[in-house]
Amino acid sequence: MKNLALDGASHALFFDIDGTLLDIAARPDDVSVPAPLKTGLQQLTRKFGGALALVSGRSVRDIDRLFGDLKPRASGCHGGELRLLPGGEVFMAASGRLPAAIMENLKRVAASHRGLLLEDKGVCVAVHYRAAPTLGAALRYELEAIIARSGETGLTVLPGRLVYEIKRSHVDKGTAVEAFMRLPAFAGRQPVFIGDDITDIAAFSAVKNVKGGMAWSVGRELAPATRIFDDASDVRAWIAAEARAELQRSPAIAPRLETGARNARLA
Numbered sequence: 370m371k372n373l374a375l376d377g378a379s380h381a382l383f384f385d386i387d388g389t390l391l392d393i394a395a396r397p398d399d400v401s402v403p404a405p406l407k408t409g410l411q412q413l414t415r416k417f418g419g420a421l422a423l424v425s426g427r428s429v430r431d432i433d434r435l436f437g438d439l440k441p442r443a444s445g446c447h448g449g450e451l452r453l454l455p456g457g458e459v460f461m462a463a464s465g466r467l468p469a470a471i472m473e474n475l476k477r478v479a480a481s482h483r484g485l486l487l488e489d490k491g492v493c494v495a496v497h498y499r500a501a502p503t504l505g506a507a508l509r510y511e512l513e514a515i516i517a518r519s520g521e522t523g524l525t526v527l528p529g530r531l532v533y534e535i536k537r538s539h540v541d542k543g544t545a546v547e548a549f550m551r552l553p554a555f556a557g558r559q560p561v562f563i564g565d566d567i568t569d570i571a572a573f574s575a576v577k578n579v580k581g582g583m584a585w586s587v588g589r590e591l592a593p594a595t596r597i598f599d600d601a602s603d604v605r606a607w608i609a610a611e612a613r614a615e616l617q618r619s620p621a622i623a624p625r626l627e628t629g630a631r632n633a634r635l636a
C-alpha cells in the first residue's frame with residue numbers, strides 16, 4: 370500500500386465499486402462488503418466534509434442492498450441515476466427503462482447461450498459473459514445489431530469486465546462526477562476518482578479536467594489514470610489507514626467506530 374495522504378479540507382473522493390472496493394466474484398450477487406469497509410467509508414465521508422460518492426455501473430438500489438445503512442451519495446447505472454444527498458432521493462439522469470422490444474431481444478439472446486446472464490438495472494442493462502468468456506466478440510456484435518435494428522438512437526454498448534452494458538449515451542460516470550462537483554460540499558475541491566475499468570475512463574477524464582484532480586486506477590494502467598493500487602484489497606487497506614488517521618485526529622467518534630469494528634469481527 371502506498372502513502373497517499375489526502376487533505377480532508379481540499380479533496381473530494383469518488384469510488385467505483387466492483388473491482389475497486391469489492392473483489393470480483395463469479396456473479397453480481399456473489400460479492401460481499403466487509404463491515405470494516407462500510408465503517409471506513411463512513412469515516413472518510415466525515416473527513417472529507419461529505420465530499421465522497423460511490424459511482425458505479427450497479428443501480429443505486431443494488432448499492433443500498435450491498436452497503437446497507439450507509440446510503441452514501443451515489444450514482445448508479447453509469448451516470449444514469451444520481452443520489453446527490455446521502456439517503457436522499459434518486460434522480461434519473463437517463464430517461465426511463467430501455468424499450469420493451471430491445472429488452473425482449475436481450476432476453477432472447479441471454480437465454481440462447483449457456484453462461485450468459487442478463488442484469489436488468491432499470492435505466493441500463495448488463496449482459497454478463499463471465500461464465501462464457503469465448504462469446505465476447507460475437508456477443509458484442511449481436512448486441513450492437515439489436516440496438517441498430519431497433520432504430521432507437523442514443524444507446525451505447527459499453528464493454529466492462531466480461532460484461533456489456535447497454536446504456537443511454539448522454540450519461541456516463543464523467544457526467545455523474547460533474548454533477549457532484551457542482552454541489553456545495555464538492556465545489557472548489559480537487560476530485561480524486563478511483564476505478565478499475567474502461568467504464569471509469571469518462572470519470573478519470575472528468576476529474577483530470579479539474580485543476581488538481583487525480584485519477585487513480587486499480588490493477589492496471591488506464592489512461593488518463595495512473596495505476597496506484599494493485600487490487601481492491603489494496604484500496605480497502607488504504608481506506609482503513611485513512612480512517613485510522615482521522616480517528617486519531619478526531620477521537621470523539623471513536624466509540625461508534627469501535628462498535629462497528631467489533632461487529633465486523635463478530636460477523
Ligand SMILES: O=P(O)(O)OC[C@H]1O[C@H](O[C@H]2O[C@H](CO)[C@@H](O)[C@H](O)[C@H]2O)[C@H](O)[C@@H](O)[C@@H]1O
Pocket residue numbers: 385386387388389392393394395396397398400424425426427428488490495497499529530531532534566568
Ligand atoms: O462500475 P462498477 O461499480 O465497477 O460496476 C461494474 C459492474 O459490476 C458488476 O459486474 C462486475 O462484477 C461482478 C461481481 O464481481 C462480476 O461477476 C461481473 O463479471 C463484473 O462485470 C455488476 O454486476 C454490474 O451491474 C456493474 O455495472
Ligand SMILES: [Mg+2]
Pocket residue numbers: 385386387388389564565566
Ligand atoms: Mg469497477
